[in-house]
Amino acid sequence: MKDYIHFAESLADAGRTTIRDALRKPFDLEIKPDGSPVTAVDKAVEDAMRALISDRFPGHGILGEERQDSAPDAEMKWIIDPIDGTLPFLAGIPVFGTLIALVRGEVPVLGIIDMPMTGERWVGCEGQATTRNGSPVRSRACGELSQALMSSSNPDFYGERDRPALGRMNAATRWCVYGGSCMAYGQIASGRIDLGIDVNFDIHDYLALVPVIQGAGGAITDWDGAGLTVNSGDRFVAAGDPRVHAQALAVLNAEG
Amino acid sequence: MKDYIHFAESLADAGRTTIRDALRKPFDLEIKPDGSPVTAVDKAVEDAMRALISDRFPGHGILGEERQDSAPDAEMKWIIDPIDGTLPFLAGIPVFGTLIALVRGEVPVLGIIDMPMTGERWVGCEGQATTRNGSPVRSRACGELSQALMSSSNPDFYGERDRPALGRMNAATRWCVYGGSCMAYGQIASGRIDLGIDVNFDIHDYLALVPVIQGAGGAITDWDGAGLTVNSGDRFVAAGDPRVHAQALAVLNAEG
Numbered sequence: 001m002k003d004y005i006h007f008a009e010s011l012a013d014a015g016r017t018t019i020r021d022a023l024r025k026p027f028d029l030e031i032k033p034d035g036s037p038v039t040a041v042d043k044a045v046e047d048a049m050r051a052l053i054s055d056r057f058p059g060h061g062i063l064g065e066e067r068q069d070s071a072p073d074a075e076m077k078w079i080i081d082p083i084d085g086t087l088p089f090l091a092g093i094p095v096f097g098t099l100i101a102l103v104r105g106e107v108p109v110l111g112i113i114d115m116p117m118t119g120e121r122w123v124g125c126e127g128q129a130t131t132r133n134g135s136p137v138r139s140r141a142c143g144e145l146s147q148a149l150m151s152s153s154n155p156d157f158y159g160e161r162d163r164p165a166l167g168r169m170n171a172a173t174r175w176c177v178y179g180g181s182c183m184a185y186g187q188i189a190s191g192r193i194d195l196g197i198d199v200n201f202d203i204h205d206y207l208a209l210v211p212v213i214q215g216a217g218g219a220i221t222d223w224d225g226a227g228l229t230v231n232s233g234d235r236f237v238a239a240g241d242p243r244v245h246a247q248a249l250a251v252l253n254a255e256g
Numbered sequence: 257m258k259d260y261i262h263f264a265e266s267l268a269d270a271g272r273t274t275i276r277d278a279l280r281k282p283f284d285l286e287i288k289p290d291g292s293p294v295t296a297v298d299k300a301v302e303d304a305m306r307a308l309i310s311d312r313f314p315g316h317g318i319l320g321e322e323r324q325d326s327a328p329d330a331e332m333k334w335i336i337d338p339i340d341g342t343l344p345f346l347a348g349i350p351v352f353g354t355l356i357a358l359v360r361g362e363v364p365v366l367g368i369i370d371m372p373m374t375g376e377r378w379v380g381c382e383g384q385a386t387t388r389n390g391s392p393v394r395s396r397a398c399g400e401l402s403q404a405l406m407s408s409s410n411p412d413f414y415g416e417r418d419r420p421a422l423g424r425m426n427a428a429t430r431w432c433v434y435g436g437s438c439m440a441y442g443q444i445a446s447g448r449i450d451l452g453i454d455v456n457f458d459i460h461d462y463l464a465l466v467p468v469i470q471g472a473g474g475a476i477t478d479w480d481g482a483g484l485t486v487n488s489g490d491r492f493v494a495a496g497d498p499r500v501h502a503q504a505l506a507v508l509n510a511e512g
Contacts, residue, residue, distance in 0.1 A: 037431070087433040091405060092448035093440065094350055094374055118350055118373065149347060155411050156432055175293070176412055177343040179435020184349065192348035 001125050004110055007056060008100050011049045012114040012121060015082060015098040018045045019116040029090070037086050042066050045082035045098065053078050063230075065204040077103045077230070081204035085181030087154070094118055095181040099208035106229035111208035113186045122186040124211030130189050139218040139240030140191035145247040148194035148239075150176045151184035162199045162235065165223075165252050169197060172251045185209045188240045189216035195248055196238045203228075206236050213238045219245035223252050257381055260366055263312060264356050267305045268370040268377060271338060271354040274301045275372040285346070293342050298322050301338035301354065309334050319486075321460040333359045333486070337460035341437030343410070350374055351437040357463035362485035367464035369442045378442040380467030386445050395474040395496030396447035401503040404450035404495075406432045407440035413456045418491065421479075421508050425453060428507045441465040444496045445472035451504055452494045459484075462492050469494045475501035479508050 022041040030038050046064045053062055054070075061077035062070045071077070078100065083089050085096030094117035102110040113122040122132050129136040142148050150173040158166050170176055173195065180187065180196075182205075187193045189212050198206070206220075210228050213220040220238035221227055228236060237252060239245035278297040286294050302320040309318055310326075317333035318326045327333075334356065339345050341352030350373035358366035369378040378388050385392040398404050406429040414422050426432055429451065436443070436452075438461075443449045445468050454462070462476075466484050469476040476494035477483055484492055493508060495501035 087405075087431055088436075090431075090448070091407060091433045091436060091440065092443040092446065093433060093436045095435075149343075151347060154432075154434055156426060170412060175343055175346075176410075177347045177349060177435060178410055179351075179433060180344075180347060180349045184347065187348040190348065192346070 012112050014048045015045045016116040018048050042082045079207045095183045097182045101207035108207040108210045111211035113182050122212045124215040130212050130215035137190045139216045142194040142241045142244050145172050148173045150195045151180045151193050153198050157200045168251050199235045225249050268368050270304045271301045272372040274304050298338045335463045351439045353438040355464035364463040364466045367467035369438050378468045380471040386468050386471035393446045395472045398450040398497045398500050401428050404429045406451045407436045407449050418455045424507050455491045481505050
């Protein structure tokens with residue numbers, strides 16, 4: 001895996017450089033059919049990473065958020081989100097990041113959360129400890145959901161189906177901080193946040209988080225408690241302490 | 257005012273140093289009677305700034321968030337919030353900042369938003385252009401509320417009284433980004449965000465924003481459209497374009 005980690009970090013480096021350069025001048029904004037925004041920067045970052053992958057691992061698949069999938073049935077696949085947190089990116093709030101996952105079969109085995117504005121990078125890989133800027137990190141113990149500091153990206157992402165669950169989680173936890181985007185999941189790995197939930201996300205938004213959270217001692221699954229794969233749905237829950245993860249699953253699936 | 261600006265920047269420097277040093281080691285957390293968190297870092301930052309003010313301007317008042325007011329009836333008063341955004345601070349999300357306002361009589365005439373983690377600083381002062389890290393900034397034009405990128409700190413701060421207004425604003429604007437804390441108001445001055453609303457805030461949280469927003473060409477008032485003073489209530493609205501500010505006031509005060 002060492003070669004893959006090294007290569008994935010070079011992808012993150014390329015993304016960071018492209019984003020920082022792009023922020024020096026105005027960029028085009030486009031509204032996608034679903035009403036969500038995408039910028040020329042998203043596409044430039046994805047294109048830069050795709051070129052590097054095709055060059056180094058021509059047999060690997062690439063599933064990026066802004067371009068068509070290539071070789072989605074390959075055994076090894078890169079799942080990339082060039083800018084996770086487009087609204088914070090537009091707003092100049094430095095919580096947006098680049099997400100890179102390497103999937104073997106259906107399961108993520110390597111993940112990177114890279115924060116171009118703060119210079120932080122979390123790297124997770126199966127069988128080893130997650131690092132932040134090269135130093136091992138560990139999630140923190142939290143035995144009781146009622147003591148947990150929770151995070152969620154944006155309450156407006158919750159539709160009618162999921163809003164009651166957000167309300168129950170709000171009531172069951174101590175505090176909730178919003179808007180942390182992918183950075184919040186890095187901070188679960190670093191032991192600053194206890195719990196994160198999100199909905200209406202897809203594999204580009206969450207597969208990279210899996211090795212990061214697991215390699216720091218945490219747990220991350222969909223709302224049914226199943227591991228996240230390329231075939232998972234749009235909702236997930238991550239916790240630094242597996243006990244809080246289990247308690248959160250019970251609240252997410254409670255009636256009413 | 258030049259001397260005041262220079263001195264206020266030295267206060268922000270002291271706060272930034274104290275916060276960065278404190279983050280290198282664990283710190284004590286305390287829960288206030290209202291359930292909100294405060295850390296030993298908040299108090300250390302406020303104490304450092306109070307000592308500097310008392311030394312340089314012994315006749316000035318000081319109203320800080322964590323300690324008792326001193327000389328609140330003085331003509332010149334410093335209103336300080338050592339760490340605005342305590343939840344992001346606890347969570348390691350770099351949008352928390354130090355807020356410093358200088359008030360003459362009842363009105364803020366100088367304001368600083370300092371971001372210790374990103375190294376950004378907005379300085380606003382009556383009669384001159386707001387700066388970000390020393391360079392003048394200008395809010396952006398946005399003629400229609402329906403095109404606006406809105407910001408609010410945390411939807412959980414909205415009680416029963418204000419939740420309907422947040423819902424109406426959500427429906428009336430294009431997007432809403434949460435969790436930006438004081439940084440979002442700096443980004444209104446810099447032309448990245450169009451509109452900000454918040455509730456359950458007090459003078460420590462908003463007086464520093466007033467000169468920053470006004471000096472960049474924006475408008476900021478309470479929800480009745482009145483200017484913010486040391487006697488204002490707990491709700492305010494800021495916009496980069498005064499037309500959007502007027503439209504937002506109408507929506508905030510609509511029935512139902």
